[in-house]
Amino acid sequence: MKAYYYPTLLSLVLLFWTACSKDKETNDTKITDSYLLSNISESPDLLLGSWNLLDDEDSNKSITSCQATNLHFLENNIFYLNYLDKRIKGKYEIIDSISVNLLNGSNIIGTATQIEIVEDEISLTLEIVDECTENFTGLRYFRIHQFIWEALNDYYLWQGEVPALNDSIKPVGSSRYNELIEPYPEPEAFFNSLKHQEDKYSLIRSDYVDLENSIRGIDATNGVKFVLSRYGTGQGILGVVTYILPESDAATKDIQRGDVFTGVDGQSLNLSNYQELLYNENLDYTLNMADLNNNVLSPNGKNVALTKTESFQINPIQVSKIIESGGIKVGYLIYNQFAQGFDNDLNEVFANFKANQVNEVIIDLRYNGGGLTRSALNLAGMITGQFNDQTFVKYLWNKKLMDVFNAKPIEYASWLGENFTNQLADGTAINSLNLNKVYVITSGRSASSSELLINGLAPYINVIQVGENTYGKNVGGLAALYDYIDNNGTKNPDHTYAIYCMSFFSANSEDFYEYSDGLVPQEELRLAEDMTNLGILGESSDPLLALALSHINADASRFKIKEPDFPLEKTIEDPHFLRDLMITSDINLPLIQLE
Numbered sequence: 001m002k003a004y005y006y007p008t009l010l011s012l013v014l015l016f017w018t019a020c021s022k023d024k025e026t027n028d029t030k031i032t033d034s035y036l037l038s039n040i041s042e043s044p045d046l047l048l049g050s051w052n053l054l055d056d057e058d059s060n061k062s063i064t065s066c067q068a069t070n071l072h073f074l075e076n077n078i079f080y081l082n083y084l085d086k087r088i089k090g091k092y093e094i095i096d097s098i099s100v101n102l103l104n105g106s107n108i109i110g111t112a113t114q115i116e117i118v119e120d121e122i123s124l125t126l127e128i129v130d131e132c133t134e135n136f137t138g139l140r141y142f143r144i145h146q147f148i149w150e151a152l153n154d155y156y157l158w159q160g161e162v163p164a165l166n167d168s169i170k171p172v173g174s175s176r177y178n179e180l181i182e183p184y185p186e187p188e189a190f191f192n193s194l195k196h197q198e199d200k201y202s203l204i205r206s207d208y209v210d211l212e213n214s215i216r217g218i219d220a221t222n223g224v225k226f227v228l229s230r231y232g233t234g235q236g237i238l239g240v241v242t243y244i245l246p247e248s249d250a251a252t253k254d255i256q257r258g259d260v261f262t263g264v265d266g267q268s269l270n271l272s273n274y275q276e277l278l279y280n281e282n283l284d285y286t287l288n289m290a291d292l293n294n295n296v297l298s299p300n301g302k303n304v305a306l307t308k309t310e311s312f313q314i315n316p317i318q319v320s321k322i323i324e325s326g327g328i329k330v331g332y333l334i335y336n337q338f339a340q341g342f343d344n345d346l347n348e349v350f351a352n353f354k355a356n357q358v359n360e361v362i363i364d365l366r367y368n369g370g371g372l373t374r375s376a377l378n379l380a381g382m383i384t385g386q387f388n389d390q391t392f393v394k395y396l397w398n399k400k401l402m403d404v405f406n407a408k409p410i411e412y413a414s415w416l417g418e419n420f421t422n423q424l425a426d427g428t429a430i431n432s433l434n435l436n437k438v439y440v441i442t443s444g445r446s447a448s449s450s451e452l453l454i455n456g457l458a459p460y461i462n463v464i465q466v467g468e469n470t471y472g473k474n475v476g477g478l479a480a481l482y483d484y485i486d487n488n489g490t491k492n493p494d495h496t497y498a499i500y501c502m503s504f505f506s507a508n509s510e511d512f513y514e515y516s517d518g519l520v521p522q523e524e525l526r527l528a529e530d531m532t533n534l535g536i537l538g539e540s541s542d543p544l545l546a547l548a549l550s551h552i553n554a555d556a557s558r559f560k561i562k563e564p565d566f567p568l569e570k571t572i573e574d575p576h577f578l579r580d581l582m583i584t585s586d587i588n589l590p591l592i593q594l595e
Contacts, residue, residue, distance in 0.1 A: 038116045039097040046117045047073040047100070049140050049185030050495070056123065056135035066132035070141070070494065071112070072206070075186055080206060081110075083128065087496070089207070089281075102128075105282065120185075144187040144497050146171045147483040148204070149180075149194070157475060157502045158196035159398045165194060167400075187497060201475065201502050201578075208480060208491075208498035219314060219576075220283065222306035223248020224255060225336075225367065227445065228274065229531075230570040231297060237269040238262050238290070238297065239278075240531045240568060242367055243318060243336075249307045255287070258534040262299065263288030271572075279575050283308040292532055292566065316342055316368075319538040320349045322356050326553040329356060331433075332545070334364035334537055335379070337580060338371025338449040343378050343424050350382040350431040361433065362548050363453075364441040364537075366467055366529070369580035370448025373476070373506075377418050378430060380457055385432020387420040391509040392456045395476075398503075437462040439548045442521065443529065444571060447471035448580075454519050455508045466525045466548045469518035477503035525551065530564030 040046050050072040055065070068083035079092045079102060091103045092112075102110040110128040120140040127133040149171045152159065159165045169176050184190035191204040213219065223245035231238050241259040244250045262269055264277040264285050277285070289302040316337040323330040331353035335346070353361065361383060377392055394417040397405065405412040422430050440454055442465055451470045457463050481499040483492040507513035527547050535542035540549060546561050 051138040223250035331358035338375035366443040376449040395504040465521040472518040528567035
């Protein structure tokens, strides 16, 4: 029997499975044992997981109905609740052995009380302030687990090396499968239990809208882009502003590239608190700024209050200009994400370069953590143009998928790789410069599709890398794997989980993909950014741009370049950077047929 998987995203038809639960005992001894099992203050893990809720038949019918259908507790004290046609997210706090508060920020918006958990059954009273109160019973929900297992069993790059994903395991009614899921009632924990030890990138999201928005470059942001770094010998962290997004809140404030901060809302940043202070759900925070003088970092008393704009559309084209240098016209572009929806804007940049007959091009990817492979492919076509239909990238999948693809290489050509193209997805002709050489500025924040661009071009033209080693992400996957419930692409209405799992190695036309330690500039063009001398992006005061221009002019004396006094090092992989480490595809891929 064949299972059918539809274009680009996973199509899984799932069977509903729930564990059979034992009838509750009614004697006094069992009630006592049940209460002890339900002591959530002593055993908070009892709560974890997704609970499908039903109205308690014994519930007081005069109570205002909440119409709740699902309550999900995550291990980081986050909850999701579906009720009254709403889906809300917040934090929860356990207040006693049978009760939790539901919070939005610091405000209590509701409670769950009289909580009793016996095996995979729950009963509770749910109250949402000023809205509703109702008693519920529920069952732990494992359909998400089946979606996770089946997605990884088919698409995971390391499927053959993870015993728990062996094809002999059946996800419905199998005792081996039941043993796999029993220790992990929370979907996130189950997903992580199936990951290969070498996998640093695969992730699961409980709300696929967040994942989709990150692919499109949509985020809640105040406009300050920064790099975090450890300093001193302790746990302290500092932030260095790398650039400010135009038209953001920060663009109206007294903060700029090169500024340093060491605290948020009066609390000093350290390894334990930086994620909560900088990446929480709050839209407002104040950065506490500092100065670095004579190797001493000290607060300067300056505080910058910032407000995030929700659903802010970030334009990845930070700077594009033509620089006249020693009689040479240099096209310069700093591109910060291969985001969906900006390929036409990128094409206009190259139309300007072409019209002005630039002699050289510098692509600045020092802050580009990745994005869509299609955008990287289009950019490669803009830089070149003379290699149309030749191989740009090859995808090396797990053995099970490679056997299918190699058996029908024409039918599955787009799964096996992508070729240089001379037009965008909408048919617009690409403005190609037909270059045989390109300069690329990189850092340890250049990852994924940034590395794909460099590696894909390297067999064809001279790619001159300036700056630091890239990050080293040579693996990728489809943009998202959804839980489809039919062959028409209908997403499961009972949850909003999606998976981004590593599914292939990215190799160039010469089959090279072993750059997990990063792509390396030649020795004379290696230079780290100096946090005390960042310069202005797009100007020769920027040491990395100056180094590239000196190489173009073959005259280093024209530009002042010195080794950094305080190089940006010991950088921390913050959540937003890790989220953006995606090699993804939005191309409509053909049907896969697996035995």
